[in-house]
Every structure is written in C-alpha cells, then in structure tokens.
Amino acid sequence: MSEWESVIGLEIHAQLATASKIFSGASTAYGAAANTQACAVDLGLPGVLPVLNHEAVRMAIRFGVAIDAIIDHESVFARKNYFYPDLPKGYQISQFENPIVGKGQISISPAEGEIKQIGITRAHLEEDAGKSIHDQFPEQTGIDLNRAGTPLLEIVSEPDLRSAKEAVAYARKIHSLVRYLEICDGNMQEGSFRCDANVSVRRKGDGKLGTRAELKNINSFRFLERGINYEIERQIELIEDGGKVVQETRLYDSERDETRSMRSKEEANDYRYFPDPDLLPVKVSAADIAEIRAALPELPEQKKQRYINALGLSDYNAELLTANRDTALYFEAAFAEGAADAAQAALLANWILGDLTGALNKAVLDINDSPIAAPALVQLVARITDETISGKIAKEVFEAMWQGEGSADDIIEARGLRQITDSGAIASLIDEVIAANPEQVEQFRAGKEKVLGFFVGQVMKQSRGKANPGQVNALLRDKLK
C-alpha cells in the first residue's frame, strides 16, 4: 500500500441547453459559421447591456434541487475582470458571492458495493467566452464569438475525491444527472461538458492539504482519469525527490499523456470580482423552488431504488442501468408496453447490460439507435423464461435479431431452435451417450462427480444445444446410478 493519498476536487462546466444565450437573444446552436451567432450584446459593443435569460436560472435551480442543495432566495451576478481577445467585454459575467446553488451532495459508486457521498460546494451561472482560432490565418489569430454568452453551470465539488477512479465516477454521475434533468446535452466532443481537476497529494494521515495543481479543460472521462493519474505520480515523484509542488494551472496533453505548466500562481490574474451593476440580484421564491421540485423527473438515484425494491434488481445492475438515462429509458420501455413483467426484469437487465451493450459498443451505436428495440428484446427474454429456448440458444437468436433476420419467435421457428423438453427424446439421447462412453461411466460410478459435466456436454452436443439442460442433468443422474 502506498503511503500517499491524493486529494481531488472537480470543477465541471455544463453548458445549459437553453435555446438562446444567457444575456442575449442570440442562438446557442453549435456549429454555425464563425461570428454568425453573436449579436451586439455578445460582441460587447459600447452601450449594450445584458438581460438575464430566466430559463438558465430555472435549469440551475433544477440541478440544485436534484442534489438537495441550499438555494438562497437572492443570488448575485458578478464581473470577473481579465483581458483576453475572445472575452469581448474584458470581463466575464459570473457569480462570486451568493451563487445560485449552494452546498449539496451526490453519492457515487466507484466500484461494486461501494457507496461514497461527495460534497458539492456550489454551482454558479456564468457566460462562456468565445474561441480563439490559431490555425487558420498565418501569423494571426481569429476570433469566433458564437460561443460567447452561452450559459454555463459551473459545478464545484469539495476535495472529497481520493483517486482518479473516484473522480471519474463523480464526473460520470454529474454527467448522467444533468442529462436526466435535461439541462445539458452532455456532448463532450462539442465542449458541452468539460472538467477542471484540482489535484494534490499528501502523506496518509497528514491533516493538511498539499499544494494543488489545476488541470484545465479536460473533455473526456478517459483523459480525466489519465490526466489525474499522471499528475498524482508527477507530484509524488517530485516530493520524493526533494522538490515542492507549486500552485499552477496545467494542461493535460492527451497525445503525449502528460501534463505541463500553463501559468503559475504569480502569473495568475487578480480578477477584481464585484457585483455587476447592470444586472439586478436574482430573486428566487420558495414557491419557485417548490414548483421546480414538483416538475422534476425521476432521478437516477430514485430510479435505482425503484429497480431494486419493485423489480428486485441487484444493486449493481440497478446502478449500471440508471447511469445512463437512455439505457434506463430503454429498460423501462419494456415495462411501459406491458411486454415484460417483474419476473423477467433481472434477466432483461442482464441482456441489456451484457449482450446488447457489448454489441452496441462494438458497432459504436447509441442505445437509441439499437437495431433491436426494447419490445423485441423482451420477446427474446420471454422465450427463455418460458423455456422455449435455453440461454445459450438465445445468444444465437440475439445475433440473428441483430442482423435483422426478424423477431425472436420468427428466428426460433425458422431455424428450428425450440428447446427439446420431451423426456423420452432426451432419455434416448442420454442412452446413446452412455453406450458410447463406458470408460467415463466407470469413472463416475467410482465417485468422480466431475465426469457428469462431460456427459451433459455430450448430450447437449447431440441435441445441438436444444435439450433442456435441467432435464438433461436430472435424467443423467438417474441413468448413471
């Protein structure tokens, strides 16, 4: 066991899924031609003023309610002052004191059977900056302000995370939650969901936090894990070699799998935060909060508990099914149409999390685009529970369904895969196998129990997998006595 402990806190920027920007009427749609979605307000022209998009506030409160956070009745926008070419006003409108969402928490499950509560310090609203484009104009930098003014919810965790794995579990949990809440599309490639990680290390038992480095703008869970692990190792090595970690901002370079310094604390800006005089404090009434709470969809944690309690799923499967909203909705579609019952739930969960997820991953498909729709998969599962086919044959049927050969019933019929449950037919197969293998019969009778498996295998082979394995087992024991 290492003598080191790492301490990690995440700042997640979730782009809110509003149709227009947080302080202007310009569209937030992704991918438009440069500067076509930047109005006078986004350009920071002289004389323009911001007007708050209340939909962004409602979305932030949805998040706050979902993590049981304290939501103050008055929240204030502040200016964060610094110069950068893609920051049109020379300040970013953000929140400093009095953020919209205060202290809350969320539980994560970094490994099977492990549950950990992670504190959330705050979540505040702010506007995104534009983009600097360095590779399109020789010796010049282009500025695209389409993204300027896009609403962001910055979610700041407590330094409660102790490993890269926990950090990823936490980030995934937040990612899942914002999608459940329909406040963020979660698209990491387009930058709708980005993470900054504050990483420090200390010797186990040390009460004081070590000096931290901040890893900026990580846009995939894989890079988050690798970046943090690299950083932890770098810091430990540095200290063990007699060096000191300096407080700085670092960039994770995914191509080289390393982090490197962007700027030190000395070079850091003094942001000179002060309340933005152009915007009034946001007032949130208890009634507003109650209304938003009442309109919340079923959240992952609630779904998980329902799957466990009402459907008898294992904790682990319930966690996995609910981690992704679309997967949960796929699972639920089976029940909504009355196709499945609670008895089939566990089996269905296994099929979704096992074969279906495997096939989808291999084909790089989203579950919403699955060639096998939920009712079709339920039919397959039903044929297993009513013993029409065995689990093994079901895999063959699944493969055929994936290839578009029709429904489970059609395929079973067409390929003659119906399970053999006629004891007479099974008995004659067994007789043949016993007659062909006298040596093994002797071994079994001499007490070598393991040989039973050999006989089961032979009988199943003879039946081309269609014999009912339970029946085969029972009949074999009888005949071998």
Add this chain to the structure above:
Amino acid sequence: MPMTISDIRRGLVNRQFSSVEITRDYLDRIASHNPVLNCFISVTEDLALQQAATADAVLARGPGELLTGVPLAHKDLFCTDGVKTSCGSRMLDNFIAPYDATVVERIRDAGAVMLGKTNMDEFAMGSSNENSWYGCVANPWNTAHVPGGSSGGSAASVAAGLAPAATGTDTGGSIRQPAALCGVTGIKPTYGRVSRYGMIAFASSLDQGGPIARSAADCALLLQAMAGFDSRDSTSSEIAVDEYSANLEQSIEGLRIGLPKEYFTEGLDSRLASVIETAIDELRKLGAEICEISLPNTGLSIPTYYVVAMAECSSNLSRFDGVRFGHRCADPIDLEDLYKRSRGEGFGAEVKRRILIGTYALSAGYYDAYYLKAQQLRRMIKDDFQKAFDSVDLILGPTTPEVAFKIGAKTDDPVSMYLQDIYTISLNLAGLPGMSLPVGFVDGLPVGMQLIGNYFDEARLLQTAHRYQQVSDWHLQIPEAFS
C-alpha cells in the same frame, strides 16, 4: 430670441415655418458659431434635412407626434446607427455605431430631427469639458470659461441657440452642472427612469440620461419622450411614467421645501448663496414652505462617489482593447503590445487616472477597504435623503459651489475639479432625481439652483421649476454674442 420646443411645435403645426426651414436655421447657426464654441463633434446635416423633410410630410397630414419636426442634438455617448459615436475619445474616433440607443430611438419615434452629436468630456469623465479629445467647449456667456461637464457641448449648444434642446447624461452631475454653468435647464431623472441601453457606460449604477433645454416645460416634453421601461435594460423601472406636461401649471401652494444646512456653508461662494436666497424668496411668494433640514453625510459623498464610479468605469472600459472596434495601435508585435499601446494611445489622461484608481480599489486586499466601504457609505447617504423626505416634498440647494471657471484654471488640480460636484453627486449615489435651473448671474456668468425630488417624483420637480420660470426670466436670457 432662440425658440423653445413648444414655440417650434406651435410654428410647425400652424405652418409658420417648415421643419426643413427651422432645421436649416439651426444648421446655419451651428456653421457660424461652432468654430468658436466647439459644441458639436459631428453635425449630421444631410440626415437632419432628410429627417426634417419626412417630418414635413407628416406635418402636412396633421400634428404628428410629441416632437415631430423639432431639431435636437444628442450627446455623443448615445449610440446612433450609422453615425460616429465617439464618446469624446480618440478611442472611438473611428467608431460608427451599428445601432441606436433606446433614447435615440424613442426621440426619433417621437418625430424629432437629429442635428448632430455634441462634445463632452471623454467617456463623460470630467466637470469642465476640457477632457475631450476634440478640444474644450467654450461657455457661450464667456468663451474664456468652461461650460461645465461632462455634457458641456449639449448645455452650451442650448445656451447659444445652436439647438433648442439636447440630450445629456449625468453620472455625478454631468447634466445639472453644465446646465447651471451655461444658464439652461436640465434634469437628471431617477435611476431607472430612462433606459441606459446604447448609452456608453461610465459608471453603470450611477449613469442616467436626461434632457437639457431652455425651460422646465421643454424638459418635460423631452423627458416624456425619453422615459419608460425598456426590456433591454434590466435596471430600467416598470413604474408608469407620469404625464409631465399635464401637471406643470398646478400651484405649489403648501409645497414643503427643505434646505440642507450642509449645502449652505463656507464652500459655497457667498454671491451664489445670495442669488439663490432671492430665488427661494420667489418660491416662498408662490406658496412654498421653506425649512432647514440636515443631510449629515454630505461630506462623504465625494470619496464614496470616486470609489464607486472609478471601480465601475475600470471594468466598463475594459472592452476598449483594440481587438474588435475603436482605436488599434499600428503594427502591434504581440497581444500585450496591442493592449498596452491601443489603450495607451486611445485614452486621455483623466480616463487613465480613473481606470487606475478603480482597478486599485477593486484589487485583492483592497476591495473591502474601498469598494465595500463605499457601498456602506452609499447606503448611509441614501438613508439621509429618505429621512429628509419624511418631512419635506423637495430639497433645494445650489447646483455648483461657484460659477464657470476659466479654461485651464483647475486642470492641474483634480481634487478641486472633483469638488465642483459636491452638491450633485450624492443624488447619483442615492439614485434620486434632480434638476438645475438658472436663477441669476454672478460676474456675468449664470448661477444654477438645484431641486432634488424623491424617487420618480420628476413631475413635481418640473412643476416647481416651471412655476418659478413663470415669474422669472433668467431662463430666457441669452448671451449677446449669440442673440
């Protein structure tokens, strides 16, 4: 004798002259006097004549809107679509605004004709108009003296009859002080009464647009067109706008007017004090009840103001970075150089001084001692006024401690310059409405009297000023050289 807005409207509606004719007259007066006075940064002659012709077409069918056919000028910090909007700064010397400020839009919708854009202290920072990139404006009453600031071009153009009225903005006295120094009438409305959209910001929590005109009655007309809620300005008020002209003739019998004893002390030139005493007597004759009140925190208003205003301006002026619009230095070698030289060349000395002080006041370690402290004092100043309004309807005092000083007299002494605003800035801190009207002369230069109202009580201010102007003729005086 220069005409009021009401005179012009009467003449237009009665077909005594057309809008094109009256506009032409003003353009001619601008052409002959602007070289001396330097009131205008831009004269929009073609646009004015075009708008006047449109107004005449409307007038041919009927009286039109509130201001149809009346030529007016805008302070050059209101954005005007397609017209240079310089804010008195080299930084924006090349800036053609791509949109209209709400005030500009409303005044145009009310039928007015725009003569041009008036000179001002750079980014509205100054009390003398000496801080303009386009040079100082001369006071029409004595061209060796300043017109006041920052709306000096607007006030001087009205005083000299180069425009019947003009818009101004007031952050610490920038409408009232130049109105006082030029012998015209100006009102700074309650914070939130007039939209700030398109008004280039100096200090957002203090800035407010308003009219400068020859009379309270004209201010009422122009403010009527300017005021009202604007969804593009979150700080604009939804409270309904009064009918300002409708109340003007009502008696002020029984009106309780308070004189803050802190305003009539040794800081005030005694000759101004006696001119104001005479005006107070007139109000007494009109039935007003005069009493003494106290605004104990008056002395705190200047330091409070200069922390708040400079902190806000240091942030507001960050957008002028040479990247997207405005002045950009030649051949920048890198980003740092682009910022430093563009801002270094684009801004004048007073603007730089204020950005530096404001940046300092907001810096880590100083925020609590300056910005936060100033916010606390601001509340105390506001409370002073609220307490006073428990017992009086209006507060009255001087607008300035002295009459217009000579150009150059205070340029080396910023603190003495800042003290020019001692009576005006506390209203901006409190967000209250105030107006200045002419009440006499000292050394041949006009003296302004300030009336301060409770929130959204502009109608009462205008009514009181109007009643005074019915029994006095100070507002009808014009400098001989421009008669």
